[in-house]
Amino acid sequence: MKKRNIAILGATGSIGTQALDVVRAFPDFLEVSVLTASSNADLLIAQALEFKPAMVVIVHESGFRKVQDALKPAGIKVFAGEEALQEVVQLPRIDIVLNAIVGAAGLKPTVAAIQQRKDIALANKETLVVAGELIMDLVKKHDVSMLPVDSEHAAIFQCLMGEEQNPVEKIYLTASGGPFRGKDRAFLSTVTKSQALKHPNWVMGAKITIDSASLMNKGLEVIEAKWLFDLAAEQIDVIVHPQSIIHSIVQFLDGSMKAQMGLPDMKLPIQHALTYPLRKANDFERFNFLDYPSLTFEQADSQTFRNLNLAYRALQEGGDRPCVLNAANEVAVAAFLADRISFLEMSELIEATLRQQNWIQKPSLSELLAIDQQARLVAQNLIG
Template sequence: MAMLAIGAVVGRATEAIGGVPVAKFTSTEMADDPKKIVVLGCTGSIGDTCFKVLENLGNGYEIVGLAGGSKVEKLIARARCWQPQKICVIDTEARKWVQSAIPKVEVVCGAEGLCELATMPEADLVLNGLVGAVGLAPTLAALAQGKTVAMANKEPLVMAGGLILQQAERGGGTVLPLDSEPNAIWQCLKGEDRKSLKRIILTASGGPFWGRSREQMRDITPEQAIDHPTWKMGPKISVDSATLMNKGFEVIEAAWLFGLAVEQVDVVVHRQSVVHALVEFADGSLLAHMSKTDMLLPIQYALTHPERREVPLDNLDLNQVGQLSFAAPDRANFPCLDLCYEAGRSGGTFPAVLNAANEEAVRAFLARKIGFLAIADLNRDVLAHCGTQEAVSLESILDEDRCARRLAREWVA
């Protein structure tokens, strides 16, 4: 895969994420001119953590736009606290609700509203904390306008990494990796020669069902699947972590961000979740990033980069950790990981197909329409019937996305 070589933001210095330029806000700029932020997905787990970070950082940041989904009351409360110029809601009914509650704020809705927020002229940074394919259009729109996009929403890179690369280069936009693993890789590569990078190793907790047989996983409930042992996340990503689909998506994401083939991105199970990623160089040296399991850390680093600021967390105590263990993933009992490698190697629209199928599969599982093991079965069957290796366009990605969702829904029915 080509590296996500993103153009510099006009008027700001840049430095590279292993070759990928990223926006750099200086201390003077932060003090004199607050960084103006749009938060997409402001009522989800990423949004919650983002606002904890902003409360801890204090002055220097201004929220100009907020987008939320079904948690309308929470969105209203957040808007009253942070006083954005514009709000995006999920539909017209929610729009009426929010507009009556906060009459002086402009309220937009739907996919068009997300793109409108993402391209606000005032915004210095767009934090994409959305879940799923819905994050693709606002990401492309923001990058086309030369915005800096802090990406926690990995699905757009899975679906359309090449298109995002092209859009960023044309528009002069930048990408900051917000998810814990790519953020860890970014930090490990700081100051290193990109050409010497040989391999990336992502760590996986293994999820709540590590060590169980397929028979033992047959009757898993949604409540069990979203009860992650180390991370506090939303229901969809928690299920993806339980199936190892999330880790597979991170393989594709990292390949795009750091210019590697998917075969150069390995996965190991690390139950302690202390090491978040490792990078291996040409001489065999390994650098590892270690920290507490809290999204507050990568989100704050993306917001304050290149500075490091104190966080309201206890330091990592290695004596308390005791020992670190690593193991190969159980590919037989967690086949979603290999489906991601297969889709990543195939390229074209296959990753978008897998993402669409998985979104429908997880939705059906959470609604108790299919069992836990059926998630991988559905994904495999849809991947076998949709997808193309031909030149990718936004239209072809959206066409295959619709095809995959239609087949997945028929499979569930």
């Protein structure tokens, strides 16, 4: 069987390193041609020496010399800078681009990859939050596959397989509830970043872990689902499921529901996207029902965790609102991680940024990129 050639953007992160575990599990099927990192030169060098890609990118110029010195003798081309991300995805031999960059920085490489007719394995949910309508139009225009890696969306995608003739009544995105599930606002007013960084079920990068704690992750996922599956906001519901075993659910017009389940292990959705439509045998740990005698469900507490409703509102208002929401959230999370604002101040900052930004109804890609930058400045100025 012909090998599948992949580019991994954000190879040094949580998704990127797990994607390389998946590649290690299928050496006869998957091969890596591009690896990228932002600044982690040492890990990028180690990965490149193991996987022998044709090209690597280190976004921060400061790491270029070190990476170049280490990889040039191995014949690996090294590039630096943000623009290089859009160039390396164009390598003709690449079949599929796994975008595991964090934040809106993932948007331009996704666009470049689609324009070069590469299939996309998308972990970078911010791509669809910022520019979902434009991205899905490009996917159609260039006739590429958009394969979700985010666990909930990978679950919905799998539930929809074989159901092409059957409209969806609604979907339920499951949410763990994060480390502060059941807590009130008085409790949240004093939480620290080390508490917020302890996700109950998943080990992930810092930004998404804070988003999970604030329920913004689920808000971003509602927007991501809208564009991936062409649904109305009213068709997307969130249900808290603290065990993170059921990864999401589709309900059809007859009331019947399909759910996808498995251990909380991102290697499963990553493998699904990289080997689609094949399900290849692996030796990853299997789920044991007796380890989980009870799977439970609760209503999301959107009074305490305001981000979920902010995301629904941004989706319903449309236009540039999800882009502004995302930019303000990225600034808020970075400020919380830098101990500059408190946990609850994150939602306040996002609300204030949304209030201060003008509303554009049908922004182009270049307008969205400009709005993203403006919203970041507004949010940063609000922090002071």
